């Protein structure tokens with residue numbers, strides 16, 4: 001399916017990579033071609049020409065951009081695009097899809113498809129499908145449909161298989177009473193610390209993760225919320241997403257973004273303490289534990305930091321080892337260093 005010109009131009013403005021269609025754009029005045037997510041200055045729309053492939057751009061006499069390196073669009077990224085399109089098929093299917101059908105749809109052998117899917121998504125296609133159906137089931141329940149309607153509408157074959165298959169902690173009845181929302185809209189942006197995926201529920205921002213490519217960013221989010229119904233953010237959310245990126249790049253202010261913080265009671269206590277650390281300052285794991293009145297719980301504090309889903313907004317990068325050593329960071333120690341240096345500068 002080809003995107004129309006307007007959509008392609010929007011993708012360039014937003015610097016997003018579409019995983020439904022990869023395309024490139026050339027700039028008439030410079031003779032250079034780029035990926036849609038290139039961070040160089042936005043060209044005039046009149047000077048932009050679109051290409052469906054690298055070959056097409058080169059045949060038209062364009063040179064690859066030195067900033068976004070369109071030619072390093074590797075096998076790896078193509079594979080990720082295949083896996084994401086399989087996720088999309090599963091997301092949109094009313095019924096359970098077999099491995100054979102999914103593999104064929106994305107052009108891989110069943111064996112490779114199964115193996116590659118697991119490698120990138122972390123779970124098998126069948127587990128992923130179960131997650132999607134559970135999420136759909138949960139959503140239908142919160143929309144106050146009857147339980148039987150919800151079971152059939154979410155692609156389950158029978159009432160009993162719904163109970164066997166879904167991983168709800170509560171029974172559907174109890175669940176519906178709780179009315180937990182698991183609909184996540186997301187957007188991927190580039191920031192000075194790399195790509196960042198921002199996930200938003202009805203209650204607020206539920207995920208901020210860094211990643212090295214837009215596709216990996218999306219996979220990270222899906223991996224983190226395998227049960228959720230995940231869609232690209234609509235225009236209404238763009239202001240909030242812009243504000244979030246601005247905050248990540250310049251956190252020297254009180255964070256007033258709406259947050260949807262999910263975690264155990266202990267994790268929430270730890271994250272509360274982290275949010276009290278001012279930009280540019282750090283605390284050690286033991287100091288955080290002491291502040292919680294549980295001085296021996298520094299390992300549990302480290303684990304709560306590792307489970308943080310909201311990079312920078314819950315500043316787990318401001319927690320360091322004894323004598324200020326930069327210990328692990330789930331988005332990479334180099335990124336932790338860059339975040340801390342950025343705060344010292346401002």
Ligand SMILES: [Zn+2]
Pocket residue numbers: 033034035038039040065066067068069
């Ligand atoms: Zn470029």
